[in-house]
Amino acid sequence: MYQKNYTNYYGSANGKNFGGGASATKGNFGVGTKKAVKHFTDLEVYQKALEASVFVAKNLCKNVYNVETPFMASKTNENNAKTQDAMTCQDAINRVSTENENIISETKIYILKNMTALALSIPHQIAEAHSCRFGSSDQCLLILDKVMLSCNKMVVFLEQARDICETGVELSQFEEQTKKYFYIRQKVLNLQRVWRKYIEVAKMEGK
16 A cells, blocks of 8 residues: 655655656655655645746846836827817827737736746646645545646747847846746646546545
């Protein structure tokens, strides 16, 4: 019977582990398994998600306030002072151009704000899943499903921010963060498989 402890992976009798790469450390289940997880902060997926969220907040979130809004007060007052009949053709072109620029700016702000909020939420979701892992409830597995979905959405947000928002962040850094979220998603899937095993065992013992 499995030991009553939740780890990232559990090992077999021959020292191999299930669901991920081997480690030289000796965990609760023998050589090749990771050390026991006492707190959610010990989970690798939490640590990686926290690192990624800090990067987004410190390097991308600050650009929300650097997005220029084309509607300046002086230009607004100038446009308001003109009647529709008095507007020249050039005035109309300038107004349409300004409105288009404003839509682009709002789009950039939308991407950066929502991406930051999502990145910050992922470590919280992992902590919540870890708190719900005991017992026979499947709630922790459902939360991990949300974590994997959030990782996929973060990849989309990163690519949109890279191509639309002109953040000044190097492309290599975007690529690194994209790979990190794919890595987190795979590790969460591995973790979910392990927790599902524990839940199944707990249900069998409860019968």
